[in-house]
Amino acid sequence: MKFLEDFFNKTRPHFQKGGKFERWYPAFEALETFAFTPPLTTHDGVHVRDSIDLKRTMFTVIVAMIPTLLFGMWNVGYQHYQAYGMEMSHLDYFMFGFWKVLPIIVVSYAAGLGVEFLFSVLRGHSVSEGYLVSGLLIPLTMPVTVPLWMVALGAIFCTLIGKEIFGGTGMNFMNPALLARAFLFFAFPAYMSGDIWTDLSPEAGHAIVDGYSGATNLVTFDENFRNLPSPADMFWGFEQGSIGETSVAACLIGALILVGTGVGSWRIMLSCVLGALFMGYLFNLLAPASMPNHAMHTPGYYHLLMGSFAFGTVYMATDPVSAAHTEKGKWFYGFFIGALTVILRVFNPAYPEAVMLSILLMNVFAPVIDHLVVEQHIKSRLKKSKLSRA
């Protein structure tokens, strides 16, 4: 890679102080550090550093998302051909989805990174790696039929309102990708709910089968939970929904990668699950016996399999910036996400996307949780010191 190194070395002076493109230095730096780990050395403090940095962290999250992405691509094709009643090979399913999903990803990255670079040049700060993850999270939370301009709009909103107005990655208080999705969800409900989950581009010589219904399992759930797909189908993800959300199995692989590498917080994931189970089973106990079809009767564990609970828990709730920062706080933060999700699902049929709203709400409350944990920590320290003096 000598030639690339030479290239950067040769062009660097133009971007440095006094150079022709001085203002563009952050953009240049972003590209250079993308290609080469910078030759920076420690100067004060520790002389050696752990090999991990934010680029590697974000890259690991991307790797963890790949299972959901691959499955999502396959499922897009599968759902499409199902709707037309066509039996195709797995490769056909996958390739159909691949060509549908790829443009969404490309547009998401292009629009988001564009804003990111623009801001770095305007504000003179270095380009942060945060968007590498957000850029893939946004497509995975979209229906496959989403218009590309909406993806671009979402990506721009995500970077601009989700992060940059607060000062960039690490300063935001809500999950940017989720914020973008919420924005699109409320701004363009026609594109984000209803009969949009399957790509129904025409297939010559085939018509949509009679039994086809465009409902996701959450919509079904609102009508009557007894009509839900089997738990196995919901677990593996052979159902309609956003590109990346359907397969709980794929999310579990991602969770393993995140927890195994230490990048994602197992506390948050576990407490989300516990919160949902607790609330789900509590409702089972309290459910009115006279209404056997009331949503409160839904078996508690169904909530883990339905909708985007798994996706949200694994990839969205664990965002270290917008989650609770204290280890104790993470337990409460996750538990409330899980519990709130179930409450919203059962009692508020207007917004089946309860996970998204619960996580955003808890993002807002995470600093409060942390504050309480810190106060409690200070109190316990004070108590100890009084004890030892007595």
Added chain:
Amino acid sequence: MGKTINIRRGYDIRLVGEAKKVLREAPVSDLFAVKPADFPAIIPKLLVQPGDEVLAGQALFYDKDRPNVRFPSPVSGEVAEIVRGEKRRILQVRILPDREVRYAEFPKADLGRLDRATVIQQLLDSGCWQYLRQRPFSIIADPVDVPKAIFVSGFDSAPLAPDWGFALASERENLQAGLRMLNILANGNLHVGIREQGGGLSEADLGDAVPSANVHRFCGPHPAGNVGIQIHHIDPIQPGEKVWTVNVQDAVIIGRLFREGRFRADRVLALTGSCIRQPGYVHVRTGQRMSDVLGDQLNSDHCRIIQGNVLTGKTSSADDFVSFYTNQITVIPEGDKPEFLGWLLPGFHKLSLSRTYFSWLWPKRKYNLDTNTHGEERAFVMSGEYEKVLPMNILPTYLLKAILARDVERMEQLGIYEVAEEDFALCEFVCTSKIPVQRILAEGLEYMRKEG
């Protein structure tokens, strides 16, 4: 003997270049120097000028705020030069040594009969007082204080650290004498932490110098050997309290002072790191030229010479001089080379506490780490990283944020009086965002010292 204290959180960075148990003698240098910057938070005022003859143990300068705290010459000879930096700051007092060291003589003590005031006076007279450190703030202790207790860590758990059991094997009597003096200073509240298994001082080394109820056993990874961590687990510092700490090797020098009546500042250093040909122990004199200590041991000219360990040591060079508190010299390669797509590769040879690189498949491997930062500085993003390597009841991120906000009350509440930079060094090592944790903490400690 107290019960064993098990330190669970922490991490041992496994590096190549561990010191073999052989002791070499460093040749005596033809130039010595004492550097005021080695001593924390003092303003040096000179007592000598070029051309003066000094004895070993004679004061070269004193602290402006506390004139009885003085800093001695480690050798006898002629003051050759005062090296000054910007704003005439004193950088070095250079001394041309005599061939035979002549010592300033102090009373040889009958160790059993000394009282506290006499011990303090002799430490002040001989310039050995600077070996006593105070927490909070990790600064030189104040002779007028009566500390709650004095703490000595009997082992060093830092990467490639010297094994005191070996390095001080021939100094057992001086060590015990030094500890006895400290016990007098502490009014019987001297606490020593030793490692439960292997490495560091043993109970036999301590003899009866320390009351056995005050010998505490520790086990677990670094920073278990940091005296700050040990204090936290033995008897935490409360607001308003002061404790003192002394390094083991410095306790030996104090012991010599009282047994021999001389300030004899010989030290045994561990010469370690992957850039050293034969890592081992070297017997040196404080203030000696580094090049004489290193000899022909460097196997590369593109390396960083550190006085201390890789976590808390200070960058040094062959032209530098051995500092007063140095116990170890580490030499590692400089890491100023770019790496193509370094963040993307599997990284079988990249050490990380996270498992984002595949090096975790070989947990026993030793690493040849260089000084590369492996990434650029970013805002705080990850949470829960610092907690894994800080075995204290302290919320590190919140403390650092309180420091950045200069929020005095918050810093107090979050326990700034209990910590020193070295205790947070591992936090800095593991930090994904490459935040200068120790620098922030040092700023916070200085701010609190000046505010308080």
